[in-house]
Amino acid sequence: MREPRPSDLSAMQLSACRGRNVTGACSDCKVRLVSVCSALEAEELSELERLAHASCYPARETLFHQGEPADAVYTVTAGTVRLYNLLSDGRRQIVGFALPGDFLGLSPGDTYRFSADAVEPVVACRFARNVYEGLSDRKPHLQRRLLEFATHELTLAREQMALLGRRSAEEKVATFLLGLRERWAVLFGGHESATVQLPMGRQDIADYLGLTIETVSRTLSRLAGTQAVLIVPGGVRLTDLPRLRRLAAI
């Protein structure tokens, strides 16, 4: 009897997901209240619904690719998306993981500056960019909420810069685990589980923390050796929160 995984949030949607399109009322959306859509009233929501195209993406499928015309924005409703930058020689930096409720695809200029693909099966609402911009120009509440989201993302990105530039491997891993736990807790209405699900692989974690897969593996093993964590299938159980918090030293 395993713990429920965050991706179970929309298991129904995923299992119903044979073709590429999924239908469903925005008013029933499980992530509406944590997404940008919470800025909209009931009647505006039905207008949004006509513009939305909910789609499924199996694991590893690309939502959009760095350099392509940025002609859509997305709200993730289930699953985990990795957003990353590829250097010309193949090195990769993951700049963020988008969880259910997150908004993707804002770009300055007319091409995406980053790539996004599904880590595990994903459901996302897709909006044509020009249509969405038209809507947000007519709805100041939505525009304001988008600014709030962008500001929040900017703060996260800057905190991640401090992580990448100024912290050791052990601090990086501890901070990552605590941060992910916090994000899942928000999605589950405040319940903080001791077990953090890790839908992404070690390579993804490494590329997010600016490390190699070997260092991530070694660091997790060392944390497990000192009883700070317990490595379980699909995730990590945080067995010594105070020590992890001291390492993360937020």
Next chain:
Amino acid sequence: MREPRPSDLSAMQLSACRGRNVTGACSDCKVRLVSVCSALEAEELSELERLAHASCYPARETLFHQGEPADAVYTVTAGTVRLYNLLSDGRRQIVGFALPGDFLGLSPGDTYRFSADAVEPVVACRFARNVYEGLSDRKPHLQRRLLEFATHELTLAREQMALLGRRSAEEKVATFLLGLRERWAVLFGGHESATVQLPMGRQDIADYLGLTIETVSRTLSRLAGTQAVLIVPGGVRLTDLPRLRRLAAI
């Protein structure tokens, strides 16, 4: 006969800056067209003018500090501001340098998440946050421009994450020099000078690139030794752009 320094942009304003407050019409502002204020029409501009408080900050003075109530936003009109995150043990990560035209102070929640202080003497227009939010709620153009700015900043932050996480010291320094050159060029209307002014010290560059001051110094010396750059007072002359571009490998 030295080259003009970017800070000369507003030498008049700075020399007139005896007290803390500077006055001047927004319509005369040298950075208006590259700042968020470009979203406003002539009559809106005079409304903005009544809300703005232009102030001087001598070098090293703080505009705002991490943790303080976020009750103001700023547009830099002259000088360079460093924006940084302090870890509890004193390690510092500079998350960006704000140049004339840049907008500062957007925060999720009601406290600043980062500190900002003047690298060299700075002039900045200060707006009370609640007043500015009221204005932007009434001016969709301004709100939209703010979103554009935040999106642009987010993109820069993510590119910096890739720099911090995945690049060598030499690549970091080369990318930094080329990026700063590009930014000055935009402020000077497209003229790309071979000499990049560095108003910030080596320690600031180190804290921006996730390096130590010694590594920055050594890397610059090595680049100078191979004739890629020439270190001049107050800046660096880029003498081998192709090689620097290859190192930066954008």
Next chain:
DNA sequence: CGTTGAGTTGACCATCGTCAACAGGAGTGG
């Protein structure tokens, strides 16, 4: 039962950090 891919572990090494000494310029006070 062989193959594949993810993850772990070990040995070795390079890059970059640490510690320390020193150079040069700005400011200060005699």
Next chain:
DNA sequence: CCACTCCTGTTGACGATGGTCAACTCAACG
């Protein structure tokens, strides 16, 4: 005008953290 301090930047010696390369385990899958 000079001596002194302070601060920034440079350079060297050394070492640690984390990267590289390689071998191995294990589970999933045909």
